[in-house]
Amino acid sequence: MSAAISIHGAVKAFGDTVVVDGVDLSLPSGSVTVVLGPSGSGKSTLLRAINHLEPLDRGVVTVGGETIGVRLRTGRDGIPRYKELPERLILRQRSRIGFVFQHFNLFPHLTALENVAEGPIAAGVPRAVARDRAAALLERVGLGDRGDTRPRQLSGGQQQRVAIARALALEPSVVLLDEPTSALDPELVGEVLGVIRGLADTGTTLVIVTHEIAFAREVADHVVFLDHGRVVEQGSPAQVLDDPQHARTRDFLSRVR
Ligand code: ADP
C-alpha cells in the first residue's frame, strides 16, 4: 500500500528537552492510526511537526510520495536534516494535511460556512465554488442547517464538527486530529466520534490522538504508543490494546481505562 504520509527520523527539542526523539511513521493511504501516550509524551508536538506548525530539528516529512521542498543535507550520523524551507513550500505541503485541534480554533468572527470556505478561497478557489463545497461539507458533518451560525452560538460538539469540515475543505491526503473530543462535555463526545467514524469508513487517511480506547479499538488499523517522544510499541489494536508487550504501555492503559 502506498504511504499517504510518512515521517522519518523526526527529532524536536525545546531547549535541552527532546520532545520527539527519532520517530518513524508510515501511514498507508486510507488507514486510521491512533496515537496514544501519557500527557507530555510528545503527541501534539509530533502532529504539529507533521503539519510544519512546529519545525523539526531533524527528519523529513513526505506527503503523497513527495518530500516537498525539503532540501536535504545528510549529517555525519546519516540522518537527513531540514534546511530552511521556503514558506510557500511549507504552505503547499500543509494544504495537503487537514488539522483538527483540541480547542476547535474556529475564527469567531466568521460563520460556520465562512470558516469552512476560507481556506479554499485563500488558495484561489472562486468564492461561489468554495461556498458550495463548504455547504456540502457542513451537510456531511450533520450541520447543513447551521452554515450562517457563528461559533459562539454552536455547542462544543458542533464547533468541532465545523472544524472537521474545515479540515476537509482542501481535500487533504491526510487529516490529523489532536484530542478532538478532550475539550467536550461527555454528552457531546459521541456526535464528534460519529463524524470521525464516518471519515474512517469512507477511506480518509487519519491520525488521531485520543484517550478514547474503545473508539481506538473500533476504528484504528494501527495503534502507536508514544512515551518520552519515542514509539514504545505499535501494531494492530489487538496487539497494542489487548496484548501490550511493554510495561509502560500496560501501565498507561490501566490508567486510562
Ligand atoms: P502531549 O501532546 O503528548 O501531551 P506535547 O507534545 O504537548 O505532549 O508536549 C511534550 C513536551 O514538550 C511537554 O513537556 C511540553 O511541556 C513541551 N512543549 C510542548 N510545546 C512546547 C513549546 N512550544 N515550548 C516549550 N516546551 C514545549
Ligand code: MG
Ligand atoms: Mg497534546
